[in-house]
Amino acid sequence: MFRKLLLLAVLSLSTIxxxxxxxxxxxxxxxxxxxxxxxxxxxxIYLPKSYTDTTITPQQYPVIYLLDGESNFNYLTAYVEKLSKYPYPSIPEMIVVGIVNTNRTRDLTPSTRKEENMTEAQKSKIKGESGGNANFFSFIEKELMPYINENYRTMGYNVLIGHSFGGITALNNLLNYTDMFHAYIVHDPSIWWDGQYMLKQYELNPTKDFKNRKLFVTQVDESQNKGGQKEHYSSIQEYNQYMTKTKLKNLSYKYVQYEGEDHGSIPLKGNLDGLRYIFEGFGINFKQIKENPKLVEENYKSFSQKMHFEFKPNEAYLNYIIDYYKKMDEQDTVKYFEQYRDKLHQK
Amino acid sequence: MFRKLLLLAVLSLSTIxxxxxxxxxxxxxxxxxxxxxxxxxxxxIYLPKSYTDTTITPQQYPVIYLLDGESNFNYLTAYVEKLSKYPYPSIPEMIVVGIVNTNRTRDLTPSTRKEENMTEAQKSKIKGESGGNANFFSFIEKELMPYINENYRTMGYNVLIGHSFGGITALNNLLNYTDMFHAYIVHDPSIWWDGQYMLKQYELNPTKDFKNRKLFVTQVDESQNKGGQKEHYSSIQEYNQYMTKTKLKNLSYKYVQYEGEDHGSIPLKGNLDGLRYIFEGFGINFKQIKENPKLVEENYKSFSQKMHFEFKPNEAYLNYIIDYYKKMDEQDTVKYFEQYRDKLHQK
Known part of the structure; x- marks a missing residue:
């Protein structure tokens, strides 16, 4: 009885x-x-906010294919949502497709590991199948991408994001399956893998035409160049040196080192900067639209040229501008944007 | 008929x-x-993974109270999950409580704005009620916190995160409601508000005892010090100068400026660093545990001293260590950690 009363007293402590x-x-x-x-x-699968907006004509979106989905989907989709938010989007709204691992080492390595290329530590840590990139890319190209493109409104611009083994997988894709994706974000990639297999592949193809792809590579800072991480660290350094000194044909390449990040944490800041690097030039100074309404059209034109792919403003974004200037009672600007919207997005 | 066949053909393109x-x-x-x-x-409300793990004894957790929940909950909870992940957690697993705004300017300002302290631009932009911090803190202290503490397993360590108006709200809380939270993360705070009201409040209290609280403040870089942002920018600079030159009693203070971030994006990198600053010293080099099993106990002891609050290892973390050394067949280490676990988490 006393315990029951006590319980009631505890439960009623909160007035809310x-x-x-x-x-x-x-x-x-x-x-x-x-x-x-x-x-x-x-x-x-993550769909952007305007995807299900029934007040606008159905829009099409770029797609991010995200390796190691189980580790990266939650924050990456939040980044896409936050960075693409009106009135100051720095990247477009996008669909995100996270691929969850089953056999990570099998799928996310470009070559079957050769015993002579492994240290004793690697031999005990990395077991089982490897070298399954080709099959994994077949899955993406012949099954996953068709499934996404048929079931979702995609515009055809695709980004691949990979970390560690996923990083060398993305680099392999860029070099040998160049048509699948338009841009790559690669974090602290395992260039050491199998006697620096991926670095050697790049070195064998110095005149490769990268077809206007973009590549953003991140690495941890020098303080992480210690113990068992030495080979990992120096291999990425070698890769970056090769990429920097070689006249790469039609590739936008950027490498950034992150102070204070380790191999596990680097994708957090890296993806933020990587997304903004890929879509550099997308952002528009919203406050200048009033003086120059053509700014939006002009910026999308120059951005599309830079991207070698046609991007057009989302109808929801144009409606946001229209609503904003309606409130300011700027009738001319409203009329201009209504016409521009209706020209782009015919009902 | 033809259209139907075409539709069927399109639908059957995908083999998946x-x-x-x-x-x-x-x-x-x-x-x-x-x-x-x-x-x-x-x-x-976000609950950490081990919260619902029925194989362990119920654990207690620190709580993050997050202002502007609608803008920050998704990535912040992903950060907490990722940074607290075994085997290399840099912060503890935590509960996150996001507070969604109803009347932001009313709740997230420390004083009722005075007309003479407002520029014309501010007058047209900021309308309606202001100065509701005191009522808002009553809501948190008398209703929300009791509700959370009664309905969830909290350990009593509370963090407050605020951005912009939420930033001055957090600074007001630290100065005038010091007992409610143990640590504060404050992004690009609106120190300019109402004739630098918050800065003046701090200046009026130079001998204030901050009771071992921690404060992490972020600001955008110098390139953002332009146009309508000048007063915003320089006010934070003045606040930081005051905080740096004043001998603050029992306050750990850190200020970081972020290159390439703007007022909207700064919480993304800022919260990552802020969480790691607050829980500095939490991380343990997992690989050194084998040589010194006492490392975990010793580290939690020194970390708790530093935090002025008792933290103890989560049972799920200890089980992770036990499982790891079981696989390595390190019987002594396994036995040590089983005893340590059972001492801390009696069934």
Missing amino acids: AAKAQNDIAIGKMYKLNSKQLNEDREIQ | AAKAQNDIAIGKMYKLNSKQLNEDREIQ
Whole structure:
């Protein structure tokens, strides 16, 4: 009896009660059966806010394919949402497709490891299959991408993001499967893998035409160049030296080192900067639109030229501008943007 | 008929089909009726992974109270999850409570704005009520915190994160409501507000005892010191100068400027560094545990002393270590950690 009273007393301490509860959901998980890989694969899908906006004509979006989805989907989708937010988007709204691992070392390595290229520490740590990049790319190219393109409104511009083994996988894709993606973000890649297999592949192709792709590479700082990390660290340094000194044909390349980050944390800051690097020039100074309404059209034109891909302003973004100038009672600006919107997005 | 066939042909292009789908949920949204504010308030709650782990004894967690929850909850909870992940956590697992705005300027300002302290631009932009910090803190202290502490397993260590108006709100809380939180992360705060009201408040209290609180302040870089941002920029500079030159009693203070970030984007990198600053010394070199199993106990002891608050290792973390050394067949280490675990977390 006393305990029951005590319990009641404790429960009534709070003068506030929760009224309702809903899940805060950021995307959906799908299971796809891959014939190429002969297994079920989990795929995470994030759709941008305007995707389901029924007041606008259906828009098309770039797609980010994200390796190691289970480790990166949550913050990466939040970045895309935050950086693409009106009135000051620095990147476009995008669909994010996270690929969850089943057998990571098998899928995310470009070559079957050769015993002579492994240290004793690597031999004990890395076991099982490797060298499955080709099959993994078949899965993406023949199954995942068609599935995404048929079931979602994609505009055809694709980005690949990879970290560590996922990083060399992305570098392999850029070099040998160049048509699949338009831009790559690569974090602290395992260039050491299999006697620097990927670096050697790049060195064998100095005249490669990269077809206007973009590549952003990150690395941890010098303080991480110690112990078992030495080979990992110096291999990326060698790769960057090769990429910097070689006249790479039609490749925009940027390398950034991050002070205070380690191998695990580097994608957090790196993806933020990588996304902004890839879409550099996308942002428009919203406050200058009033003086020069053509700024939006002009900027999309120059941005598209720079990207070698046609981007056009989302109807929801144009409506945001229209609403803003309606409130300011700037009728001419409103009329201009309504005409521009209707020209781009015919109902 | 032809159109139907065409449709079928298009639909059958893909050789892959989605089998199932589930929401990817990162938290729950609750509605609380606040008597202090006389309105319903939306609250986002994130629970760490081990919170619902039924194989361990129930653990207690620090709590982050996050202002402007609608803008920051998604990436912030992902940071907490990623940075607290075993085997290399740099911060503890934590509960995150996001507070969604209803009337932002009312709640997140320390003083009622005085006309003479406002520029014409500010007068047209900032309308309605202001100076509601005191009521807002009553809501947190008398309703939200009791609700969280009664309904969730909290350890009593609380962090407050605020940006812009939320930043001066956090600084007001630190100065005038010092007992509510143990650490503060403040991004690009609106020190300019109401004739630098908050800076003056700090200047009036040079001998204030900050009771071992921690404060991490971020600011955009010099390139943002232009146009309408000049007063905003220089006011934070003045605040930092005051904080740096004054012998602040029992306050750990750190200020960081971020190159390439603007007022909107700065919380993204800032929260990453802010969380690691507050919990500096939490991380343990997992690989050194084998040589010195006492490292974990010793580190938690010195970390707790530094924090002026007792932290102890989560049972799930200790189980992770035990499982790791079981696989390595290190019986002595396993036995040591089993005893240590059972001493800390009695079943």
